[in-house]
Amino acid sequence: DTAVSQTPKYLVTQMGNDKSIKCEQNLGHDTMYWYKQDSKKFLKIMFSYNNKELIINETVPNRFSPKSPDKAHLNLHINSLELGDSAVYFCASSPTHSGAYEQYFGPGTRLTVT
């Protein structure tokens, strides 16, 4: 039983296309996150939702739009993909947004923009 799952695992697409990455957690957590890990392996938070409400929105181009249809899902839609968007994207969840609780990460989606 996968706790945090992401689809697809790999995504290869051309510049200018629009794509979505889906994330689902079956842990009953209230808070979900999207992280980006670039080629230098830096892991940076992009967004966080708590009970479907956006609570973190880092300096991310507005081509990136998260959508949370319910507490168990947080999808990431990317418009007009650019070469610099190539990275591994991780979804995560935690019981609440408090630092008193740990985060659980998904396996990642490797996005390659050509």
Next chain:
Amino acid sequence: DAKTTQPNSMESNEEEPVHLPCNHSTISGTDYIHWYRQLPSQGPEYVIHGLTSNVNNRMASLAIAEDRKSSTLILHRATLRDAAVYYCILRPTSGTYKYIFGTGTRLKVLA
């Protein structure tokens, strides 16, 4: 935002204890200290976290300095499967939630 500093890499022999240090001199009173590790081609995995007192779980122990400006993750007996990048991050209990993962420490375990 509070930052952490870790050595870039460390080596350990298999079945020996490993002490991974982390400095967080700008930690605030409400910041929890979290440790995660990332094995090659996998997502980060939770290891342990604590606020003030030392913590133990089945994976590791966390020793927190009295002034909380540093902490040490202790793997009691390193195995080859423990080879990973270990990240120390601070997560506040409230306020802005800018979780900053540093470069982490790449742990190499020698057979």
